[in-house]
Amino acid sequence: MTNIYAALEIGTSRTVLAVGEAETGGRLKISCHANIPSRGIRKSQIIDIASASHSVKSVLKEVEKNQAENGMSLTIGNAFLVVSGQHIKADTYQGTAQIARQKVSDQDIEEVQSAARGMTLPREREVLDIVEQTYTVDNYGGIISPKNKSGRILKLNALYIHGEADRINDARTAMGEAHLELRDPLFACTCAADAVLDDSQKRDGVMVLDLGAGSTGYAIYCDGVLAAAGAIGVGGDHISNDIATAFQTIHSQADELKKREACAIVGDYQGVQSRIKISGLASSVELRTISRHSLNTVVNARCRELISIIRDTLEELDLIHRLNAGVVFTGGGAALDGFAELVSRELGTDVTIGKPKHVDGLEDVPNPEAYAAICGALMYAHRNYEEKSLFKTLFGGFGK
Amino acid sequence: MSATSTMMLIGVGGAGCAMADKVYRLFGEDMRRLLIDTDASSGIAGTPFVLLGAERYAGRGAGGEVTSARTAAEDTVKLIEEHIGGVRLAVVVTALGGGTGTGATYEVIKHLGRLGIPSIAIATTPFSFEGEARHRNARGMVSMIADAANASIFMPLDKLVQHIDNMDLAMKSAVEAIADAVTLFWRLVEKPGYIRLDVERIRKTIQGAGRGRFMALTATGPNRAAQIVEKAVSAPLLADGTQQVRSILCGVLAGDDLRLSEIGKIADGIKTAFGSRADFELATVNDEAHFGGKISVVAMMFEAVRKEEPQQKKSAGRRQRMNKLVLTSSRFNNSEPTIWNGENLDVPTYIRQDINLEF
Numbered sequence: 133m134t135n136i137y138a139a140l141e142i143g144t145s146r147t148v149l150a151v152g153e154a155e156t157g158g159r160l161k162i163s164c165h166a167n168i169p170s171r172g173i174r175k176s177q178i179i180d181i182a183s184a185s186h187s188v189k190s191v192l193k194e195v196e197k198n199q200a201e202n203g204m205s206l207t208i209g210n211a212f213l214v215v216s217g218q219h220i221k222a223d224t225y226q227g228t229a230q231i232a233r234q235k236v237s238d239q240d241i242e243e244v245q246s247a248a249r250g251m252t253l254p255r256e257r258e259v260l261d262i263v264e265q266t267y268t269v270d271n272y273g274g275i276i277s278p279k280n281k282s283g284r285i286l287k288l289n290a291l292y293i294h295g296e297a298d299r300i301n302d303a304r305t306a307m308g309e310a311h312l313e314l315r316d317p318l319f320a321c322t323c324a325a326d327a328v329l330d331d332s333q334k335r336d337g338v339m340v341l342d343l344g345a346g347s348t349g350y351a352i353y354c355d356g357v358l359a360a361a362g363a364i365g366v367g368g369d370h371i372s373n374d375i376a377t378a379f380q381t382i383h384s385q386a387d388e389l390k391k392r393e394a395c396a397i398v399g400d401y402q403g404v405q406s407r408i409k410i411s412g413l414a415s416s417v418e419l420r421t422i423s424r425h426s427l428n429t430v431v432n433a434r435c436r437e438l439i440s441i442i443r444d445t446l447e448e449l450d451l452i453h454r455l456n457a458g459v460v461f462t463g464g465g466a467a468l469d470g471f472a473e474l475v476s477r478e479l480g481t482d483v484t485i486g487k488p489k490h491v492d493g494l495e496d497v498p499n500p501e502a503y504a505a506i507c508g509a510l511m512y513a514h515r516n517y518e519e520k521s522l523f524k525t526l527f528g529g530f531g532k
Numbered sequence: 533m534s535a536t537s538t539m540m541l542i543g544v545g546g547a548g549c550a551m552a553d554k555v556y557r558l559f560g561e562d563m564r565r566l567l568i569d570t571d572a573s574s575g576i577a578g579t580p581f582v583l584l585g586a587e588r589y590a591g592r593g594a595g596g597e598v599t600s601a602r603t604a605a606e607d608t609v610k611l612i613e614e615h616i617g618g619v620r621l622a623v624v625v626t627a628l629g630g631g632t633g634t635g636a637t638y639e640v641i642k643h644l645g646r647l648g649i650p651s652i653a654i655a656t657t658p659f660s661f662e663g664e665a666r667h668r669n670a671r672g673m674v675s676m677i678a679d680a681a682n683a684s685i686f687m688p689l690d691k692l693v694q695h696i697d698n699m700d701l702a703m704k705s706a707v708e709a710i711a712d713a714v715t716l717f718w719r720l721v722e723k724p725g726y727i728r729l730d731v732e733r734i735r736k737t738i739q740g741a742g743r744g745r746f747m748a749l750t751a752t753g754p755n756r757a758a759q760i761v762e763k764a765v766s767a768p769l770l771a772d773g774t775q776q777v778r779s780i781l782c783g784v785l786a787g788d789d790l791r792l793s794e795i796g797k798i799a800d801g802i803k804t805a806f807g808s809r810a811d812f813e814l815a816t817v818n819d820e821a822h823f824g825g826k827i828s829v830v831a832m833m834f835e836a837v838r839k840e841e842p843q844q845k846k847s848a849g850r851r852q853r854m855n856k857l858v859l860t861s862s863r864f865n866n867s868e869p870t871i872w873n874g875e876n877l878d879v880p881t882y883i884r885q886d887i888n889l890e891f
Contacts, residue, residue, distance in 0.1 A: 174867040218870060224808065252765045254805065365870030366877050373863045374880035378889060383863065426889040433881040441872060 136163075137517070138211035139509035140188065140312070141320065142303055144173045144346030144369055145464065147187040149195050149211065150503065152510035155492065160514050162493035162507070164202070166194035175365055176217030176346030178302040185309035192310055210313035212509045213303055215260060216320040217347050218365030219296040224265070225251035227288045236269065236278045240286050248290035258297040260319045263358045265289040276356060293319050293361055315513070321349025322361055323508025324462040328486030328501070331356065336457035340486065341442070341475075342505060343465025345369045348438060350445070354454045364441055368465040371434050378430045379422050381410065389427065396435040396470035398428045435471055439478045446479075458482030462504035538620035538731045539721055540564040541714070542612075544640055545601075545633025546593075547656070547707070548626035549574040554711035555625075559718055566615050568640060570594040570604050570632045582611045584636055594631040598669050601635025609636075609643045616644075621731045622651040624681070625714065629658035629666035634673050641680045650735050652832075653681040654714065654746065656706060659689045668865070675869045675876045683741035683834055713748035716830035719822065720783035720815055725790075729783060729815030737781055737813050741834035742874055745777075752826040757794035760829050761801030777807035782831040785817040787824035798829055806833050835871075 135154040141147065150165035168191050172183025192208060199206045227248025231240050249262055267275040269283035278286060295317070304314045321342040329338060334353040342349035345368045351361045368390070375394070376386035393408050407421040446452040458481040461472060472483040487500045488507040494500045541563060543552025549567040553576055556565055567574060568582045572591030575581035583591055585604025594601035616622070622644050626633040637655065644651050655677065658666045678684045692709050693702040720729055751759035782802055784795050799814055810833070817823070863878075870877040875884060882889065 174864060175870070177867050179866040218868065225804070252805070255766055364872075365868070369863075370877070370880075373878075374882060376863075377880045378882060423890050429887060429889060430880070430882050433885055433887055437877070437881045437885075 137513035140211040141214040149191045184306040188310040220363045222361045244288045248288040257294045261293040263291045320505040324504035325351045327488040327508035333457040337454040338457040343463040460486040464502040540619045544626040551625045558715040596631040598635040601632040605636035605639035628670035650682040653684040683738040725816040725818040744834040747831045750828040757797040765805045777833045779811040785828040787820040
């Protein structure tokens with residue numbers, strides 16, 4: 133029997149469902165995926181459960197139809213949920229254990245790992261992930277592998293990534309109404325990072341920016357460990373809203389302008405018309421034109437502000453000079469023209485678009501970076517549940 | 533004490549006046565306070581009272597209309613000036629959703645700002661069953677108050693009284709919960725102990741503090757410090773919060789038996805629970821008469837990065853345009869606003885930065 137997993141993202145602009153299967157040799161292949169425009173979501177948060185549930189039902193039906201076309205009959209009963217939004221934050225907690233026989237043993241490590249998982253969160257918060265960072269033996273910190281080191285006290289820092297329980301429960305309800313059980317909720321940005329980064333980037337220092345429509349997630353790796361993570365409540369939807377306000381268009385038209393015409397850098401107009409034609413809302417309304425310079429000015433102001441927030445965050449964490457491997461973009465917003473160059477100029481780092489490296493099946497997808505988080509969630513499922521051989525009990529909802 | 537105190541409690545609207553009066557009665561001594569409403573019946577004998585919009589509404593109230601209350605406040609908010617001489621810090625309590633609390637609070641806070649008086653706004657938001665109109669009123673004003681006040685705390689009534697089904701009892705409990713917390717905060721400032729928290733220190737702490745959360749806990753017995761820490765991580769806070777906590781104002785109030793180890797345990801516990809990297813300001817009160825045998829802790833936790841310098845004043849016209857947009861823009865109306873360093877990022881950047889566009 134093949135291990136099969138499903139991952140769902142109820143995003144601000146689209147709802148995505150993907151099914152992954154373990155291939156011979158241990159790699160993961162996306163066997164089927166679908167995405168549809170979301171309804172009832174603003175800034176990564178569900179504001180209308182009935183509409184969000186309708187989106188989940190529609191994407192589920194779409195995946196099952198695609199599977200049927202490929203001659204497979206699959207009923208998806210549960211899915212890992214990719215969560216994003218400004219309610220997500222991360223805090224460090226330190227576990228401490230006494231070293232029993234002066235040299236750190238496996239038992240000491242287990243004890244300190246257990247202690248590091250002892251943080252109590254306020255009950256309105258729900259843990260999305262607990263990531264081990266580095267060990268300290270007496271006063272010597274930054275240790276990745278402490279085994280056999282001499283000392284008396286062993287400490288371990290753990291990074292707790294957590295979100296607002298009510299938000300996650302809203303997603304659980306929307307899924308439940310579509311007869312889909314929520315498996316583990318996972319932070320979108322760290323999932324995306326798992327899918328697009330390799331170990332050397334994490335060692336050298338890298339920041340993943342997951343540019344969603346509703347929010348921007350970040351995950352910063354230094355010396356091979358996740359140093360910080362979080363989310364900023366500004367996304368691509370803010371750019372579209374700024375355009376709609378400035379040029380008095382409807383949101384969908386502003387969104388199209390952003391995708392087709394806008395550039396995050398002002399003054400980069402070679403080979404393009406200085407004015408852009410936009411249609412009226414009704415066919416009887418004449419075409420009008422707007423200034424390309426003004427469009428790019430609006431987009432540039434929002435992008436620069438987002439970058440300045442990111443820079444402030446990096447400076448506050450004292451990580452601004454640790455990004456030797458640069459910045460990696462994932463998410464649908466990565467496609468905005470000129471944004472990568474603007475980030476590179478403002479932060480003084482290399483910027484690349486992160487394509488999922490460790491997953492097959494997305495070769496024909498035009499913007500695979502938009503699927504990075506969902507790929508990472510499937511990798512998480514594959515890694516954690518196959519190793520434990522719990523297929524039958526945990527994946528009872530699947531049936532071929 | 534009250535004549536020389538530089539901190540003033542201001543209640544706005546019917547519920548805000550009731551909350552302020554409850555704090556005064558719990559405090560049990562004279563305190564600088566001011567009640568503000570469009571309804572003359574909110575006035576209480578012996579307490580300074582400002583009637584807004586007397587010419588328009590003749591003291592009968594704004595009829596639950598936010599716009600009417602706001603207009604009344606715009607016309608007559610200057611009347612508060614005769615009561616606030618020497619005030620260095622204002623704590624403004626109100627309930628959002630109805631008329632005057634929702635419409636006038638922003639104007640009061642804005643006027644205090646014009647006079648150079650920093651403010652902490654403490655406001656309730658409606659129960660979930662109260663109807664979309666009241667929620668919309670409250671939502672629109674939350675961002676504006678957060679923007680105008682130096683620090684602001686918004687408390688959903690649903691969270692304040694989670695297990696009470698009786699409506700009357702629920703409202704009374706909500707007022708009491710807020711009044712208890714504010715009274716503890718007042719004692720912290722007016723009855724200082726070994727570690728003093730005075731108005732000037734609070735002014736510095738709340739500079740650009742942004743949105744915050746509020747917590748008030750009490751415990752007795754030999755393990756009272758541990759109980760406080762346990763309650764701090766498990767009890768619901770008196771306000772919502774989504775961002776990382778950047779600064780914490782924490783007061784420990786107890787009798788003469790307060791031990792140093794207890795202060796340390798509480799401070800460590802709260803830092804661990806809410807933000808180990810946050811700026812932490814601690815104060816103590818030793819008041820055997822009120823706290824003999826028990827420990828009370830009151831804490832305010834703020835989310836924005838603290839600024840050493842006051843934020844740059846924006847031109848009135850620009851501010852009005854921005855606020856109007858926040859109120860009228862429907863795109864992000866139903867979602868949690870994105871506030872960064874006191875600015876509402878849901879308002880288009882080019883407007884906040886006064887960028888002129890060619891058309």
